Amino acid sequence: MKHxxxxxxxLCATAIAPAASxxxxxxxxxxxxxxxxxxxxxxxxxxxxxxxxxxxxxYGNFTVGGWFSTGVGxxxxxxxxxxxxxVGYSVPLDSSISLDLGATYYHYPQGGDFFETKDGxxxxxxxxxxxxxxxDIPFAPxxxxxxxxxxxxxxxxxxxxxxxxxxxxxxxxxGLTVGLVDGDGFSYEYGQASAAVSHAFxxxxxxxxxxxxxxxxxxxxxxxxxxxxxxKGSLFWLGxxxxxxF
Numbered sequence: 001m002k003h004x005x006x007x008x009x010x011l012c013a014t015a016i017a018p019a020a021s022x023x024x025x026x027x028x029x030x031x032x033x034x035x036x037x038x039x040x041x042x043x044x045x046x047x048x049x050x051x052x053x054x055x056x057x058x059y060g061n062f063t064v065g066g067w068f069s070t071g072v073g074x075x076x077x078x079x080x081x082x083x084x085x086x087v088g089y090s091v092p093l094d095s096s097i098s099l100d101l102g103a104t105y106y107h108y109p110q111g112g113d114f115f116e117t118k119d120g121x122x123x124x125x126x127x128x129x130x131x132x133x134x135x136d137i138p139f140a141p142x143x144x145x146x147x148x149x150x151x152x153x154x155x156x157x158x159x160x161x162x163x164x165x166x167x168x169x170x171x172x173x174x175g176l177t178v179g180l181v182d183g184d185g186f187s188y189e190y191g192q193a194s195a196a197v198s199h200a201f202x203x204x205x206x207x208x209x210x211x212x213x214x215x216x217x218x219x220x221x222x223x224x225x226x227x228x229x230x231x232k233g234s235l236f237w238l239g240x241x242x243x244x245x246f
Contacts, residue, residue, distance in 0.1 A: 043190020124150030153183030
């Protein structure tokens with residue numbers, strides 16, 4: 001049933017939007033590597049220091065990618081690895097508005113409290129829909145809805161972003177996100193603010209350093225609560241990364 005839902009999301013996207021012309025579509029691939037002083041997902045801390053490589057390919061309106069996270073340092077033994085596979089289809093509604101439909105499989109090789117399986121591995125399936133507005137609208141607002149089929153969890157998230165050029169190849173990128181999660185036996189709200197300085201080495205290669213701050217309702221689980229029994233209502237972390245496309 002989960003695999004059927006994944007396929008159905010893609011078929012639905014294809015049905016409501018014209019397919020990109022084979023002559024116009026081009027294959028592009030991007031890859032990157034990030035380091036973060038704390039891995040925070042939707043307002044919840046899942047690990048301390050982590051390295052997070054990824055690779056993504058796009059053809060026309062279709063995108064498929066893989067993303068990996070593994071903890072490093074003294075506390076990494078407490079944080080399981082994560083490997084995500086995702087696919088998406090972008091539907092341009094007009095010159096400044098787009099609808100993005102997607103599906104993600106979150107895989108946790110070591111299992112976890114929410115993902116017990118007989119073979120020690122674990123995972124969950126999620127489908128999503130997001131509406132984004134381009135740079136023509138101030139602060140490029142967006143709204144997204146996610147539903148995790150395994151956890152029976154619904155997430156509604158809104159965001160805004162703004163980029164300020166500070167040089168020929170540098171910019172300051174600002175972001176703000178708020179959201180709420182309602183799952184089977186758990187629910188919480190969160191908010192996150194981010195600021196990063198980016199530098200483009202070329203049209204295809206860029207790097208950034210940034211800082212992030214998140215708030216969540218105190219009943220949300222986080223990494224410190226698992227280790228120390230002391231959940232955080234606020235989180236601060238730093239990150240840096242490099243990406244390349246071809």
